[in-house]
Amino acid sequence: MKVKAAVMRELNKPLSIEDVDVAEPGPDEVLVKTKACGVCHSDLHTVHGGIAAPLPTVLGHEPAGVVLKVGERVRNVAEGDHVIACTSMFCGACPQCVQGHPHLCSDRGACRRPEGAAPRLSRGGELIHPYADLGGFAEAMLLHSRAVVKIPKDIPFDVAALVGCAVTTGVGAALNTAQVTPGSSVAVFGAGGVGISVIQGARIAGARQIIAVDLADNKLANALKFGATDTINPANVDAVKTIKKMSGGGVDFAFEVVGLPKLLEQAFYSLAPRGTAVLVGAIAAGQTVSLIPGHFFLEKRIMGCMMGSNRFTVDAPRYLELYRQGRLDLDAMVTRHAPVDDVDEAFRAMEAGEVTRTVLTFD
Ligand SMILES: [Zn+2]
Ligand SMILES: [Zn+2]
Structure with a gap:
């Protein structure tokens, strides 16, 4: 045809x-x-x-x-x-x-x-x-x-x-890849379609604090509607210092959803001891990330994420049921x-x- x-x-x-x-x-x-x-x-x-x-x-x-x-x-x-x-x-x-x-x-x-x-x-x-x-x-x-x-x-x-993509990637990054725990604190760098999905996944998982980080104030205002509890615009403040202060020493989970090496470094430095940073964004080929190795003594982890670690034939119907129940907007x-x-x-x-x-x- x-x-x-x-x-x-x-x-x-x-x-x-x-x-x-x-x-x-x-x-x-x-x-x-x-x-x-x-x-x-x-x-x-x-x-x-x-x-x-x-x-x-x-x-x-x-x-x-x-x-x-x-x-x-x-x-x-x-x-x-x-x-x-x-x-x-x-x-x-x-x-x-x-x-x-x-x-x-x-x-x-x-x-x-x-x-x-x-x-x-x-x-x-x-x-x-x-x-x-x-x-x-x-x-x-x-x-x-x-x-x-x-x-x-x-x-x-x-x-x-x-x-098919944004929700499976973002919600899956929180639920499948990072396995965000109830009561935890979370930071999300980037509040576009996938970032909003990570925020919703963290909310569904029961995170107590979800900090959205973005350069666009309209996206931050939007993030609050989807479950972010706090917002940071790094044009005005130091994102890492502010996250540490807001979370009382660092977040348990930090997600990079933009694809910039600098933001992955910031996500890592925003962690509490034993925290996990997840790279969801696609960093362009040829770029590299540099991390101060001392942070690994605090058992911080960094991990990749491919399409929200999905088993989409199982995940997609579940996400749509959460949508039907009003728990996934x-x-x-x-x-x-x-x-x-x-x-x-x-x-x-x-x-x-x-x-x-x-x-x-x-x-
Ligand atoms: Zn996509
Ligand atoms: Zn196979």
Whole structure:
């Protein structure tokens, strides 16, 4: 089928709105009519070259939609099902998958079409890559069945889409990766879509204190609505000193959600003894972090986080149930809706810090 898509052909250029060809599903594949797709910072990092991706590519990796057709071996979803797609597709057989860490799957190639097979996406015979093995900025997506999870039909597509990346990453960073404990203190550096999700995850975990750190006062005011108990704008004060003072000596958990080496260092220095710093943001290749080793004597830890250490086929339905109960606020995270043709405006609004999320919607 032919569908409209936003294609990235060159770095630092507006996306090109084109008709692309989507192939018929193979035995393990699912054809999904896209209903909504969030615009994430990683899409923009890719446009700017901070994340490498083969070109041309259909960007977008935070989608939700309706299953149009499934291959003969697909059992987890059926035609008409509502689904979220997540980039953490998994082979199910490698050591990481078998040990319960499918987000770190070492053989995701098993979920791609074999080398030399007809491409999932193309245009006039030219191969087009689905970004993150998804390609959500298009009217339809052809996906591996282990990249999708069925969701209840009463959940609106725009909020469901957020669970494909931002919410899974941020809430998962708090609940799965760091395992924030009840009564603990938490600092979150960065209050965009993922930062807000970390704040909500910490709140759900029962943290007593959640300190949001951001340079934008509008984002800090927003963070308070999602569960932050305190805010710091480091334009005015020293973030580390202020966190230490507010928390009575340091926080138990600190999250870096921006992707800047300096902020990871600050997150680490903000910790109480035995505290854990988690790097959620994507620090650009070639940059390094330097830490004063003496802090490790206080048994402080630093750890990475890949997509919220998710098992999205289990996590996503849980997060949506928390949403339904009013314990995870997804409605307020959707700041704007836009058609796919306006994706560049969505990037601009994100860079300007005007939105938590723009969600592209499709008829
Ligand atoms: Zn993302
Ligand atoms: Zn695997």
